[in-house]
Amino acid sequence: xxxxxxxxxxxxxxxxxxxxxxxxxxxxxxxxxxxxxxxxxxxxxxxxxxxxxxxxxxxxxxxxxxxxxxxxxxxxxxxxxxxxxxxxxxxxxxxxxxxxxxxxxxxxxxxxxxxxxxxxxxxxxxxxxxxxxxxxxxxxxxxxxxxxxxxxxxxxxxxxxxxxxxxxxxxxxxxxxxxxxxxxxxxxxxxxxxxxxxxxxxxxxxxxxxxxxxxxxxxxxxxxxxxxxxxxxxxxxxxxxxxxxxxxxxxxxxxxxxxxxxxxxxxxxxxxxxxxxxxxxxxxxxxxxxxxxxxxxxxxxxxxxxxxxxxxxxxxxxxxxxxxxxxxxxxxxxxxxxxxxxx
Amino acid sequence: xxxxxxxxxxxxxxxxxxxxxxxxxxxxxxxxxxxxxxxxxxxxxxxxxxxxxxxxxxxxxxxxxxxxxxxxxxxxxxxxxxxxxxxxxxxxxxxxxxxxxxxxxxxxxxxxxxxxxxxxxxxxxxxxxxxxxxxxxxxxxxxxxxxxxxxxxxxxxxxxxxxxxxxxxxxxxxxxxxxxxxxxxxxxxxxxxxxxxxxxxxxxxxxxxxxxxxxxxxxxxxxxxxxxxxxxxxxxxxxxxxxxxxxxxxxxxxxxxxxxxxxxxxxxxxxxxxxxxxxxxxxxxxxxxxxxxxxxxxxxxxxxxxxxxxxxxxxxxxxxxxxxxxxxxxxxxxxxxxxxxxx
DNA sequence: CTGTTAGCGCTTTCAA
DNA sequence: TTGAAAGCGCTAACAG
Numbered sequence: 001x002x003x004x005x006x007x008x009x010x011x012x013x014x015x016x017x018x019x020x021x022x023x024x025x026x027x028x029x030x031x032x033x034x035x036x037x038x039x040x041x042x043x044x045x046x047x048x049x050x051x052x053x054x055x056x057x058x059x060x061x062x063x064x065x066x067x068x069x070x071x072x073x074x075x076x077x078x079x080x081x082x083x084x085x086x087x088x089x090x091x092x093x094x095x096x097x098x099x100x101x102x103x104x105x106x107x108x109x110x111x112x113x114x115x116x117x118x119x120x121x122x123x124x125x126x127x128x129x130x131x132x133x134x135x136x137x138x139x140x141x142x143x144x145x146x147x148x149x150x151x152x153x154x155x156x157x158x159x160x161x162x163x164x165x166x167x168x169x170x171x172x173x174x175x176x177x178x179x180x181x182x183x184x185x186x187x188x189x190x191x192x193x194x195x196x197x198x199x200x201x202x203x204x205x206x207x208x209x210x211x212x213x214x215x216x217x218x219x220x221x222x223x224x225x226x227x228x229x230x231x232x233x234x235x236x237x238x239x240x241x242x243x244x245x246x247x248x249x250x251x252x253x254x255x256x257x258x259x260x261x262x263x264x265x266x267x268x269x270x271x272x273x274x275x276x277x278x279x280x281x282x283x284x285x286x287x288x289x290x291x292x293x294x295x296x297x298x299x300x301x302x303x304x305x306x307x308x309x310x311x312x313x314x315x316x317x318x319x320x321x322x323x324x325x326x327x328x329x330x331x332x333x334x335x336x337x338x339x340x341x342x343x
Numbered sequence: 344x345x346x347x348x349x350x351x352x353x354x355x356x357x358x359x360x361x362x363x364x365x366x367x368x369x370x371x372x373x374x375x376x377x378x379x380x381x382x383x384x385x386x387x388x389x390x391x392x393x394x395x396x397x398x399x400x401x402x403x404x405x406x407x408x409x410x411x412x413x414x415x416x417x418x419x420x421x422x423x424x425x426x427x428x429x430x431x432x433x434x435x436x437x438x439x440x441x442x443x444x445x446x447x448x449x450x451x452x453x454x455x456x457x458x459x460x461x462x463x464x465x466x467x468x469x470x471x472x473x474x475x476x477x478x479x480x481x482x483x484x485x486x487x488x489x490x491x492x493x494x495x496x497x498x499x500x501x502x503x504x505x506x507x508x509x510x511x512x513x514x515x516x517x518x519x520x521x522x523x524x525x526x527x528x529x530x531x532x533x534x535x536x537x538x539x540x541x542x543x544x545x546x547x548x549x550x551x552x553x554x555x556x557x558x559x560x561x562x563x564x565x566x567x568x569x570x571x572x573x574x575x576x577x578x579x580x581x582x583x584x585x586x587x588x589x590x591x592x593x594x595x596x597x598x599x600x601x602x603x604x605x606x607x608x609x610x611x612x613x614x615x616x617x618x619x620x621x622x623x624x625x626x627x628x629x630x631x632x633x634x635x636x637x638x639x640x641x642x643x644x645x646x647x648x649x650x651x652x653x654x655x656x657x658x659x660x661x662x663x664x665x666x667x668x669x670x671x672x673x674x675x676x677x678x679x680x681x682x683x684x685x686x
Numbered sequence: 687c688t689g690t691t692a693g694c695g696c697t698t699t700c701a702a
Numbered sequence: 703t704t705g706a707a708a709g710c711g712c713t714a715a716c717a718g
Contacts, residue, residue, distance in 0.1 A: 010696065020704065023704055034704085054462065058695080060696075060697095065399065121398045121440075369714095400712045401712055403713095
């Protein structure tokens with residue numbers, strides 16, 4: 001590329017002003033040890049010449065890239081995009097950029113991506129483990145090498161040295177199910193996601209706990225753990241679940257917005273009245289619930305805030321003195337039940 | 344960070360094997376001029392010592408970062424995310440990473456982001472101009488400096504030196520509206536987006552052209568150009584449009600999926616039968632149309648493919664010889680009308 | 687086939 | 703307040 005070639009560099013400014021490169025560097029840094037008049041001259045000349053610092057050279061020299069690596073299981077999940085937005089906002093305000101990668105729901109790709117992050121391009125990592133990630137040795141390994149890390153969402157096991165940002169999934173789901181019970185519902189179905197995911201396990205626990213608390217007998221026929229990792233198949237899985245269902249539930253608690261919408265769709269097709277005959281609750285609250293008719297009651301998960309918080313914690317780590325031992329912070333954000341027409 | 348400090352580098356391997364750094368570098372590069380046995384030794388030792396190349400140093404030295412900068416107007420628009428997925432897939436397969444930034448619908452932020460891309464972190468740029476971007480001087484300027492660039496989606500003005508990836512918005516919308524007419528619809532409403540966006544202008548043209556062709560008189564009362572840049576307000580704008588509408592349309596052609604869904608929602612609330620009384624068409628086809636009841640007929644825009652194509656064109660530019668003058672490629676991808684229950 | 691050496695553009699001691 | 707010079711880790715031209 002001719003791009004790099006003809007670029008103005010510190011040396012050019014220095015030569016033009018008959019001063020040293022070091023002084024130019026300091027001046028542009030607004031280092032107070034540079035004479036005011038020199039600084040001004042440098043700024044003016046830099047501007048005139050169209051100087052643009054070379055980020056790569058800066059990074060090599062300083063050892064900091066000011067880039068945060070973000071690793072999420074998939075792009076086509078609004079939750080993760082929201083988290084990324086949160087990270088991005090906080091990061092940008094603190095002069096960091098983010099580099100997003102997807103592990104495509106695969107433990108292998110997760111490791112692969114981390115290796116590429118290890119090549120010095122990022123100053124730290126924010127990561128949501130895939131459902132396949134049973135073992136966190138690769139994370140511990142990287143942390144051991146000094147890589148700052150913050151985990152969010154699907155944390156199966158605490159990882160010392162990394163900060164964690166999560167919600168209380170069990171509690172959130174407990175409250176949602178209890179809410180249904182208080183509305184007089186008794187035959188409450190549960191639609192969760194892949195069993196391997198900690199978040200879905202916890203939401204299931206909350207469901208069970210709420211039933212227990214109110215002396216409702218658990219009926220496993222009312223439970224579906226969706227196995228699909230793909231939008232297309234979720235649809236079919238839920239459809240066939242309801243088709244084969246022998247009992248008529250009077251409410252359905254679902255673990256994502258999409259499950260909630262698909263459930264409503266399926267129920268409406270079979271002529272059910274929502275919420276009179278069947279109430280439905282979703283989880284996430286990422287905007288779609290408001291568009292549907294009827295609108296979907298949701299557990300609202302603070303996705304954007306999770307991102308912001310994760311970025312905040314990571315940047316805090318990045319500013320810790322080099323040799324200090326990081327003590328883990330665990331942040332649990334609050335969820336909220338947003339009542340709409342489906343309950 | 345202690346991270347950078349204790350890292351194994353070429354020098355360490357070289358010293359251990361009593362060979363030069365250059366040889367180690369070549370060996371790891373699989374340079375055929377290195378003796379087979381040496382290469383093997385180097386690989387083994389590198390692995391043993393846990394060597395991890397420093398991407399930054401490589402970039403500084405080689406002048407290539409293997410990072411593509413992607414600039415989109417907003418994150419919370421599934422279309423852009425799909426395009427990014429497409430870019431990411433193609434880029435990854437060709438050993439590039441992508442760095443996504445949002446211009447947050449602002450011309451100023453667009454310029455700001457480009458400046459930061461100009462600092463040498465990216466080898467090239469894929470960009471969708473904001474609706475505010477009336478002037479493309481900043482793009483031409485950067486291209487003039489040798490920055491490879493591909494534009495997609497909202498291209499108001501051809502920019503020489505950059506490749507373009509788009510769809511034929513006018514034709515797509517013409518076909519959709521004609522389809523409604525052929526279904527016997529005559530009072531077809533139009534819901535578009537901000538007027539400043541080229542894509543919406545073109546979709547409006549297609550609407551007009553289809554009416555013209557079929558001798559239907561244009562009635563401006565049936566037209567809404569949504570001004571909202573925010574999901575929240577789109578809702579209200581569409582609601583109030585229909586509330587104040589004096590005529591009853593028998594069909595609505597809308598310029599995004601979301602407008603289509605909001606339209607259906609509004610119509611359903613007022614007791615309309617879809618599609619018997621009013622047919623609705625959306626634009627984009629990013630998955631939601633299938634969930635709604637009734638499902639939404641859509642103009643399907645090949646978002647993922649747009650991303651792939653954009654990445655392909657950019658990477659092609661990156662591989663062109665340094666001094667060659669790039670001749671612009673314009674790619675127009677095909678759309679397709681997906682018929683569902685709303686028509 | 688391998689080593690030497692000069693950068694890449696910037697930061698940062700150390701000296702003046 | 704400024705300059706000289708070393709160095710960040712790697713690549714690549716040149717020499718052998």
